Amino acid sequence: MLTFSLRSLLAHKLRLALTVAAVTLGVAFVSGSFVLSDTMGKAFDQLFGGLAKGTDVIVRAHSTDPDAQARGQTRPLDQSVVDTVRRVPGVAAAEGSVTGYALILDKAGKPIQPGGAPTLGGSMHADRSLASEFTFRAGRAPAAPTEVALDAGTAKKAGYRVGDRVKVVFEHGTDEFTVVGIVGFGDTDSLAGATMASFETRTAQKLLGKTGKVDQVDVRAADGVSAVQLRDRIARALPAGAEAVTSEQVVGESSRSIRDGLGMFTKVLLAFAGVSLLVGSFVIWNTFSVLVAQRRREVALLRAVGATRRQVLGGLIIEAGIIGLVSAGLGLAAGIGLAAGLRTMLDAVGMEVPTTSPVIAARTVIVALLIGVVVTVVAAVVPALAATRVAPVEALREATPAASGRIGTARRLLGAGLLTAGTAGLVAAAVVKNQGGLTALSALVAFTGLVTAGPLLARAIAWAADRGRPGGWRMAARNIGRAPQRAAATALALTIGLAVVCAVSVTAASTKASVAEAVNGGNRSDLILRPAAAMGTGGISPAVADILRGRDDLAAVMEVRFSHAKVNGASTNVAGVETGTLDRVMNLGLASGSLAGFRDGTLLLSTKQAQALGAKVGDTVTLTFPETGAKTFTVAATFERDSLVGAGYVLTLRDYASNVTSRLDAAILVKYAAGADQAATKADVTKALAAYPNVKVEDQAEFVKDQQAHVDQMLGLVTALLLLAVIVAVLGIINTLVLSVVERTRELGLLRAVGATRRQVRAMVRRESVLMALLGALAGVTLGTGAGVALARSLADQGISSLSVPVSALLGYVVVAALVGVLAAVGPARRASRVDVLKAITVD
Incomplete structure (x- = not known):
């Protein structure tokens, strides 16, 4: 069986290459994440040493x-x-x-x-x-x-x-x-x-x-x-x-x-690697399902000459294991190159990493081999088990029977039930808010429902394409309807990546809307000064505030500083502000107490933190500062808009300075004097701060736009990391189409014999690819949008107060998916159009 398995693999080199590539990319992402993390860790160890x-x-x-x-x-x-x-x-x-x-x-x-x-x-x-x-x-x-x-x-x-x-x-x-x-x-x-x-x-x-x-x-x-x-x-x-x-x-x-920071970085990369591997598992499962369908007669002949079911199962598992082993080896090698690429990307954004040789730990090699082999074998188990049920009598048939399009009643009911339960859970999470666990569980259930009910959805999109369409679309639709399981598996590989992208897009859009709402609703300042460094890191010299306080065209200038302290052993953000100008430049949305009592020795407490501590106005709260130790403050008031000030604990600037050594301002909020010309005043302030080029002077609209640009940057980074999963999904579409062309060689030959042109055959294959891509896109966009809405509502306590769905972007993903379908079909369509008519009609 080992010899037979090796010959079966080598007999179909293109199929082997596409399948190996799907697993290799996922393994490369995993091994590259470990190599980069270990290399950076070693480099910093050497540097500090x-x-x-x-x-x-x-x-x-x-x-x-x-x-x-x-x-x-x-x-x-x-x-x-x-x-x-x-x-x-x-x-x-x-x-x-x-x-x-x-x-x-x-x-x-x-x-x-x-x-x-x-x-x-x-x-x-x-x-x-x-x-x-x-x-x-x-x-x-x-x-x-x-x-x-x-x-x-x-x-x-x-x-x-x-x-x-x-x-x-x-x-x-x-x-x-x-x-x-x-x-x-x-x-x-x-x-x-x-x-x-x-x-x-x-x-x-x-x-x-x-x-x-x-x-x-x-x-x-x-x-x-x-x-x-x-x-x-x-x-x-x-x-x-x-x-x-x-x-x-x-x-x-x-x-x-x-290393703790690198560990979080590695976990993020591994999460995206997991998405790619999940997509790759669908590709493998689909490939082996098609192979079993195509080789029924071959398997039946093996059974007829004495091969047992265990030997048939073992032969297919051996094929999967070899593919997994080869993929793991290639993925490990590619991971080293990927780690170098990620490192170059970090250097490009200014994060220089100390130089050292790549670290390939034994753990990295073992994990790469295990993932490559285990993912491939597990994905091939179900199709392999189906092969063991092929009866020896099928060897006597003149042709291999077409793939069955039958969908069992149990599968229909289970798929509908899971989809309903997952959808209901996402709706509940969106309504109740702050339900991260329910959101994750419901998204998983909904996706499982999509996997189970996928053939039904494939048949539905085939039915829709078949209604009133010209012959090319009708034939493509009927090809999908004839093997809905195969089409669904191919489409769902694309669904995974798009679902994550859409969920992140909805969350990002909601974050941007929340930023605008927070600034427009609670910020009373006219100008916001902050560091010009990336993501607002660094600080502003307090001399800047002193310069501004001497200007007649400004009515209020408030410094804001941030640091860390511990409350009940947990690290938290602490802000320091000036009491005299707070209510003039900021509306924190007081829930209890008043700013009149906000003086040295007291603090303002967010309602979220007040609820967590069980504290109210008049109670005491102990903050433990790294530099001065434990300090006790009395709660003067509670407030709701903690996202506006960026901390749940707000101290007077004097109390803050008594416990934190740094005097740098994180931001300075400025209010124009009555009757001041806004444009001219902003220009004058910018000119007055020419000696401090690290200070960015923005009005509310500019500040909102800048913060939203950071969100878009993060969205672009996530989308780029998910690009690998999309590439794997495209490979899956190509693989399915190639296998489908081989399976339908006789059918394609007959079409050519009865007058179909090469152009018509290519168009049919392209349309079939587009339908599968659209199925994956529609399922991914729908699931991703629902999960994104629930996720955004689950992050209400983290400052996402508004919900926004980027409809145009989501529609754009569907259009891109259709284009992906066209591009994925280029090779298979050319292959289908070049089928030799005389040879094709003699194929069993």
């Missing part, structure tokens, strides 16, 4: 939040701690360092904004042995207050060389320096794409607002003293609130934080 090379112990402020260090939420220590550490026996060298916000401008005065990465400024150790991987590519270390060293990535991007002048924006304003050094981090040009401006220590402390402070102390042990021994000695000498840890521990924390 290199940066800590030469340092044995690090002294820092103690924090109750292990993720605070990664977010840069660190409480500075007094400079005197450095002297304390130096006096500890066994310390060979110790230097303090500081890090903070510093935005480098290019030669045209525009900000160098990496794609979401930090813009950092920091001190440079005088003792180079404490950071041996911090190497100079050109120049020297800064030694004067007017000197700076830039990271090689930034220097390369902006064209800076040693001796050039460069402007840098800090929290206090903008200063100009002379570039005296270009530095790298081992073999890497930057710290994961972040920009870095380095200064001598005292200058850095002054520029970053940390005069007399240090963020950490880097320590090297004397010969013969271990890092653990030195850590314990230093810990006994430190003041309260400071801690000593080994550099190995810090490297582990940094790597773990990065």
Whole structure:
């Protein structure tokens, strides 16, 4: 049977290639996700290890939040701690360092904004042995207050060389320096794409607002003293609130934080890979179903000469296993290339990844092989079982019987029941709101109903195409109606990808509508100032607000800051705002209490958080800040529009500043003075902030448009990731059509014999492909729209308050699907039109 299986595979090379390709793409996505994640993890491990090379112990402020260090939420220590550490026996060298916000401008005065990465400024150790991987590519270390060293990535991007002048924006304003050094981090040009401006220590402390402070102390042990021994000695000498840890521990924390982020990134990629594999399983199942139908006589002959049912089953499973094994091997190799492509894409958007060789872990190889083989074999089991039921007597027939179009009553009832239940669940989830679990379950049930009732839907679309249509459409429709199971399986492969795209489209459209509603309904400001970096990351110097407060054409200026704190052990967003101007620029939709009681020592609590905590006006809430620890506040009022302010907990700006070191504003809301010319005032404000090119000045309409553009960008990314699933679905259509042409060789020959032209045969095959694509598109759009509506309503607590269905986009998907059907049929249609008439009419 092994020899027979191998010969069967090699006898149909095109069929084999298309089937292998469908599985290979899915496996490539899975293996590529793992290779990219593992490679990035190894690269960051090497980078952090290199940066800590030469340092044995690090002294820092103690924090109750292990993720605070990664977010840069660190409480500075007094400079005197450095002297304390130096006096500890066994310390060979110790230097303090500081890090903070510093935005480098290019030669045209525009900000160098990496794609979401930090813009950092920091001190440079005088003792180079404490950071041996911090190497100079050109120049020297800064030694004067007017000197700076830039990271090689930034220097390369902006064209800076040693001796050039460069402007840098800090929290206090903008200063100009002379570039005296270009530095790298081992073999890497930057710290994961972040920009870095380095200064001598005292200058850095002054520029970053940390005069007399240090963020950490880097320590090297004397010969013969271990890092653990030195850590314990230093810990006994430190003041309260400071801690000593080994550099190995810090490297582990940094790597773990990065790996946690990469883990989420990998899970997202694997989710899309799962969609592709699911689509591929439909292709495999359909392929083997057609093969069994075409080889009934062949199987019957095997049974007639003594082959048992187990041998027939084993032979087909062997075929599936070989296909899966070949696909897994090709997918693993393709995954390495895909990982390199994804990495290049990250570099293109400014997220530089430290360079290292690709990591192909044993887990990646095992998973790729298991997925390739298991998916293929499982998808082939049902058709293989059908082959074992072929009776030996069928070998005596002169021709293979046509595929049965019969649809059992049980299948009809089960399909209708599942579709009804799934639809009802989605409707209920949309009505009740915040029902994520019910939405997922109902979508799954509805899709299962589509799979079960798919042949009925295929027959329905065939019936519709057959009514009053000319001969070409009628024949295409009857071909589908003759084998509705096959058509349904092919169409549903396309349904999966389109359903996800449509669900995301509806959610994205609802998000955009919610953004507009929140801004127009609760925002009373005329101008919104925010960082110009990607996705609004970074910050605005508080000096900007000071400039605006001195203008007569502005009636109110309110700074908004964001940070993280913990409530009952869970991390949450906390905002800081000015109390005097809050009600003039923002309507939070107060549910209880009043802004009159909002003062230092109190907070505003969103109704969602109030319900979760069981808190009301007058109650106390404890926030645990990474830098200052637990602080208790009294609830002054509760509010409904938490999406407007971006946090469920709102503090006064003074309370916020007492617990958070950073003084950067996340946004500044501005109200025009009465009678001010809006266009002229906006232009004047923009001109007044020319020294701060990282600040984007927008009115409400521009802000809404910009936020909606970010949503469209995310939608485009999701659609691009789902493109692979659509490609697999197209391969499925091509595969089905090729198999169908082979199966109907005699029929096509007879059509040509009775006068059908090659053009008519090609048109018939194309129309059959279009009908299958339309069936998949209509099912996918319908299911995706229903799931998208339910999903959007399920995210009501996350800020999606409005529902919007992008009808034109959904119709566009149907049109694109029809075009896909036409393109998929090009090869099979040409093959069908070239059938030799004399040979075809002699085929069994």
